[in-house]
Amino acid sequence: MQMVSTDIAIVGAGGAGLRAAIAAAEHNPSLRIALISKVYPMRSHTVAAEGGAAGVIKAGDSLDDHFNDTVAGGDWLSDQDAVELFVETAPKELTQMERWGCPWSRQEDGHVAVRPFGGMKMERTWFATDKTGFHLLHTLFQTSLKYPPIQRFDEYYCIDLVVIDGRCEGVVALEMRTGKLILFQAPAVIIATGGAGRIFPFTTNGAANTGDGMALAYRRGVPLKDMEFVQYHPTGLPGTGILITEAARGEGGILVNKDGYRYLQDYDLGPPDPWPRKKAMELGPRDRLSQAFWQEQQKGRTVAWPSGDVVHLDLRHLGEKKIDARLPLVRELSSTYENVDPVREPIPVRPVVHYTMGGIDTDINTATPLSGLFAAGECACVSINGANRLGSNSLTEILVFGARAGRAAAEYRAGNDDRPKESELRRQATKPRSRIANLMQGDGKEQVSVLRREMNTAMESGAGIYRSEDSLQSTCETLEALCRRYANLELQDKSNVYNTDLIQALELGAMLDVARTIAVSALGRTESRGSHQRLDHVERDDGNFLTHSMARFQEGNEPQLKYKPVTITKSQPAQRVYGGAAK
């Protein structure tokens, strides 16, 4: 097996991975950094983020306000030391992106402009029209080209971590172009592979978001934290799940049901006027808005649309000029994919799986419990997002914690000069080799696409916006059966060059493992908090569940669940208040 010797291996080259690579290269230009990704950096799903990135910059705003909004938005499940650090670092990171050329939208006086976002008390979301993720990703990617220490390995799929004597010492990856396995020897490894939305059938996530990095860490004993918390974004296009940004409501858009009624006022988010108003109505948090849709649907007050029930997102009162200046992508997407021009008609929307709040357990420095392994971005759980992430905190999170991971890994590398013997490294690499061989030679009857569809269906029906013991139990059983059937896969494609049948099989394996942590963690949490709503346990239960769930891998078995206390510094759990009474 070919071996690449490097100082830091970064798995994933989206926003968090690129930011980590640059931070490591700046921290110590003599390091060798391998940036390994299954897609070219600019294809990573950061590209699809739209509305903006939160960071306190305007007069009248404060770090305390950003902290309080984030902690309440997360229903007090966030670790508050991490949130303090996050809000404090956010403006610096966003300013750094400005210096690197991000085309932030501007005020007339040349200062960066900010817009309101859901659950945020003040305008603090920096934006580049409604293509903020796209611009951040391309700015980071293009900027990364000026750092010689960063060596890219585009279209390499990571199969396993190399762990020797309790320390992470590298990764094994499949070069998709040739089918060769490559052993990356690296004393420090950062996982930055993004989310796992493709576990669900209806998602804003691209095909790449299959939870690969979460599964890598999990199978090597690192717990996945708070996996039951899956965010439904309230406004996706009904046929495709394409995201219509929250910025559409930040700019003044309203949500109405089939009677033209702003139904959010019936769910403790009103009164509707004056509008727009922060932390009220359409600018409430995403969990509450998606739950309100479900309730409206139960009452038969949603709109029937060919591809399912919807409500209407009405932007017409904003006018063509403002829509084109602030929301050009919303207009393009809605016109292209739903044949609806928001200047003239309301956009049909419904909730859609968007974000995994949970992820690889890390501390505030992005270190995982496995020595030498770090994680940042959506694949990780620090946790700043708690039980529900506020819109525009995630783009900032990939910058703040991506940079932190790069520096932490560089420092860790500096203190670790012992290298394992090459023979031991190679011995470690035999397991992934046989895994690939087994998959390629499998002669079972099962197909990737069939199992994937059944997994998707089980997750939506049992672990969606509202859950119950029965629904989750049934999902857990289906997933267990799917894992057994997975061992019986047959690949039709036996070739080495760009074998996407094989890659999809590996992705499915990762998704099944991650899906089980979602379902089992959701079953274990017998309370309702943030995005996790139990029809059979409707109240929040701080006495028993002001804790992070920790799902640990057990070979051939269900994940083992344990709990870990939440870190509280200055905000004691209280009622989440939105609408007229919000502060």
Place this chain on the structure above:
Amino acid sequence: MSRETIELVVFRYNPETDCEPAYQRYQIPYHHDWLVLDALNYVKDHLDRSLSYRWSCHMAVCGSCGMMINGEPTLTCKAFVRDYADSIRIEPLANFPVERDLIVNQDDFMSKLASVKPYIIDTDDVPLSEGEELQTPAELAVFDQYTGCINCLLCYSACPQYSLSADFIGPAALTLAHRYNIDSRDDGFRQREERVGSDDGVWQCSFVGACSEVCPKGVDPAAAIQQGKITSAAHYFKKHLMPWSDS
């Protein structure tokens, strides 16, 4: 006319088993709201798992799924089957070496992009603590359109010059070089000009404008390159006729 099925005629090539490419036909159900990408995914999931192609976002922003549809460079996630006749021909992007099936080799673009230094080169070095650099909406508007490139490479596929001359830096990379050159925060023009104004740069463009016609994001690389020629010429004359000048 109601259609129940349509036919995809798909370019197939596996370097390990095939001496030369061949076309394979697939009959698939017709859905009014399907994209060409959805049709390919149907083939992959139901008919032929050995078909290889790239895709991810399904919303025309990641730039992965560019292919030739009936001979035109197109994002398959932005093209609806309803807009084509009953048989649709799908091939890998023209002007690139084919790796397998619909997957092309993009190394050439990646190295050309890096060669034009597509990042801010700022000689002032003001500390970060002094906050953001001011830029008015009017200054942003000068280059904003050229920031929209998603690197999908349709423009290289459409470019007659790139098909003749593999050394040509090409539309997307030249557009991004220009985007930084005209950003009010940048001082890197002279560094980029060595490459952009070279024999491989803007002067190779014969201004056919095919790049702008196929661009799925309305970036207009042809305009960027023409503007690039003007600044490049001005720089040339200044350098040679007024060597004492500083720009």
